[in-house]
Amino acid sequence: MKKALAAVISIAIFIVLSYFFLTGSAPIDYLKGGNYTDPITGEQYNHSVPQQYVEDTKNDTGASNVVTAIVVEYRGFDTLGEVTVLFTAATGLALLLDELKRRTLPVVDPNFILKSAVKVVLPFIILVGAYIFIHGHLTPGGGFPGGAVIAAGFLLMILVHTTRGLPERKLSITESLAGISYVLIGLLGLVFANEFLQNYLPLGNFTMLFSAGIIPLIYIAIGFKVGSELGGIMHNLKGVHEE
Amino acid sequence: MVEGGVFMMDILFFTLISLLAIATFLALYRLIRGPSAADRMVALDAITNVTAGLLILIAFLSGRFIYVDVTLVFAILSFVGLIVVARYLEGGL
Amino acid sequence: MVALPPVLLIALPLLFAFLAPLVGMVSRRMVKLYTLLVLILNALLSILLFINVMANGVVYEQLSGFYPPVGILLSVGYLGAILAVLINVLSPVVYLSYFGEAENSVKFSMLYMLVTASSTGIVITGDLFNMFVFFEITAVGSYGLVASLRTKEAFEGSFKYIVLGSIGSAFILMGIATIYGYLKTLNFYDIALRIDTMPETARLMSFIFLIVGIGVEAEIFPLNGWVPDAYQGASNRVASFLSVGPSKAGIYAIARLIFTLIPIMSGFELSLLLGIFTLVVGELAALRQRDVKRMLAYSSIGQMGLILIALSLHSETALVAAVFLMVGHALAKSILFIGSRDYSGGLLRNPLIAGPLFLGVLSIVGMPPFPGFWGKWYLMVDLASRGAWTIILLIVFTAIVEGVYYSRYLFRGLNGEIRTLTKSEIASIIILASILILIGLFPQYLYDPAVMAARSLLGGGP
Amino acid sequence: MIPELLQPVFVISAALLSIGLYGVMSKRNMLKIIISLGLVDTGVNVLIVAMGYLPGGTAPIENGNYALYVDPVPQALVLTAIVIGVSVMALALAVAMGYYRKTGTLELDKEGVMKW
Amino acid sequence: MIALILYYIGIVLCFIGAVFFILGGIGLIRMPDVYNRMQASTKTTTLGLMSIVLGVGLMQPGWLLKAIIIIVFIALTAPVGASAMARAAYKSGVPLWEGTKIDQCEGEPCKRGVKKE
């Protein structure tokens, strides 16, 4: 009975939503519409915000990836919040699983094929992860996927070593240091430039690795932070074996 | 790609992608029907391979080199997912 | 005096929260003191900010070096400043009650700092998506805090909170997507300037999406199913913190939504309706409860309904009433939650506990001269001036219901064995009660900022 | 009139949202509810990315032709939303594990989450 | 000229890959038990993916390096994944097809008593 009701409700939701999306959709030609106003000065601009991003990213930030420029520079404060959400979740998870840490589930060892293959593949995966977050301002990706790939490497490690977890203390220190350096980079912006998270490094040559001011630094910090946080989550979910 | 009329290449790629789609649907059938979780995992492996092919074709069709990174991450993560489920099934998690 | 940038209110606690694990590695016992110091520092910063806002008007700060709709703008208005002070001053006071407890771990303190910082973030931001991000930090931190007792009830309450909170955040995102799709901007002012260019349906849809999404955090009717379970499962201090921080931030977001973001007439009507529903449902459910914490939680829902009614009346007096109700609710509810741990009676023999509890009950029910009274009084004045006698009758009726169950609560506590509260808890509720008395005796110090906040909101400002 | 490509995208988004909400409403198993929440998240993310699509556009990464870039802002927002979704999901799983430890079951009491 | 030839070779390779995908899919449907399905699908789809990646790499010679990296990675991981999966299926007690002639692992203590699926 309850199921039928839920089904009816969700089908109704589906119809309403698809009708709303398919008919009342937004104007797509964003480059034309949407002039905006600066709320402080009241100055009018006759182009839209995304157009501004697309056209000025190169001069403002020096990054070739506009999405990265938005994530790290223009709306960098959001990203600080995003990192904090992940940090909060990892902290809460560790808090909740504190007494669940020790476990005595029976474990089967992996066979040698997997063990030796992981030995070969692991450096490669870590390398790809590092590549993704270092090149965040040039290619798609950035701190979050890069950190996730590194965490996938950690995951392979704890999948193969059944009795050992990850070095929890080191992960925790890395995580803290990365987070602190992110906020400090922002606060230095307040000191050297005028505003929090403002760029104070030279922009460098466009499309080069060492360019785009603080963007690579922040993405490296995020990469380390996300990697160690997700690794810590895996570690906590796995639990430590009692010998 | 030429604007307007249908180009030879378009038909070719259309066929190619149709083939890929059929392959995914076949595997999708196994993903949904497969009696055991191992069957589903096999199907997932097959589908991720096919969709990785689809990804690189999309990258080619969009003409952007940088999209290839996605395929690499895709391959890594699907491998890790496969190993996780396999280790779970053999009781090693 | 140097005008400090408001971003420090968020950035510094984040920095110190990231630092906390390292402090915890050095010495686990130091973390409590460290957290308290950080929170007190934040309180001082917020007071400086408040003074600055009251002297110079709305404080804007643009971030990352780009002017507003392109970069993110922080804007501290009068209401925001009042709530920032409320949250940041009460947060260390509530945290004080944790001293002398062994259970308090490093991670708990980190979550506490993060939730304080992000609740502050909600009230000082001027960007829709930024507000969403802070909502999520608040919510995720609160999930962890609610479950931190690790009992069955705690996990259950936390899970319900998670489910409804995630649905709420999905709704907020849909609202953001709709607004962004039409206006291509996320800044509050920019949206407010151009909201008229959106079609009527889309405007209403985005309003509904956003109010449903924010309503989860603000404990508004359609999605507040988590409130009783979460408050029941959480430890008392966490429950009191939730009614200080996250719920106030949520109600502020609703105020911003209906006043500055999408100020449409049907929006006010809808929120009035929701407020009435919330009030009646909350108070009637509270009457039926036997469990003290559940009763307090439902009473909390009722108060939120009252605040929402005050907000949606769209007049200066009603907004002043809303400010008083918020302050009164935060103070009184945190006293009641902290004070009724192991509520087994013995009030007569413990004047130090009984006094603050009694004051808190008086304020919630609306007895003079407490903030709760002033809030209800201004609300009644406004309603009477527009002749809305049905709503007045409803509010009087719910006040009587409140009186009934709170007197039952007090009578139940009169006799019985000696209550056991730690010294720090008693200190905490005494501080809270003295703030309550101060505001009750000198309401003009809150009244003036409240009037300024009301004028600013009615003029479409923050 | 919306672009042709967006029709299937909106259908996917609406379908994921309604499937997820159906799961949340009708299931009692905690992990199943978490899975449904993940589906809702994905649906919303698809919707947001679709809001920035430009017919015939390309990714906003150095290409020389600004007029062809799709809107980068929704992509930046969705990056944030994905990470937030996973964080919430991990925390929810921890809560479910704790609940399981205390009660020995993953099923919620009586009426499920929607009880008032 | 060479570019054009490479382009056509690439397209042919892509088609070969697609055909292998289809074969793998059919094998996945038609085979009687997990082990046979695994046999049929993992090998063919891996080969198919490799040839499509190589084909695209040939069509766009600038992409060849990354394509080769991907191919190497697939060549490293796919067999490992398949082996781990087969072991997992066997250990978790998925029954063999009744037509199976030889079970080389029989008698070894590698079956774990797992709930029947």
Place this chain on the structure above:
Amino acid sequence: MMLFTFIAWVLAVLVIAPAIYAVETKDLLSAAIAVGFADLAAAILFLVLQAPDVAITQAAIGAGITLAIFVYAIRRTERWEK
């Protein structure tokens, strides 16, 4: 472009069918696998919408990490829905 619309319709099936299956099945492990696949298909959809950043993040975090933590959670609790 016609071709991408076609791909998007294919992806619609690839996302929606596993999603329905994931909600309806009693086996939580299968549900996790199916939802992992739906997320991977969504990643391809993001690439079709010309959002490689989102696609890469969805593939790494949304699909890979989610599947892993789900399997861990199933291991520490139970696999079958009642």
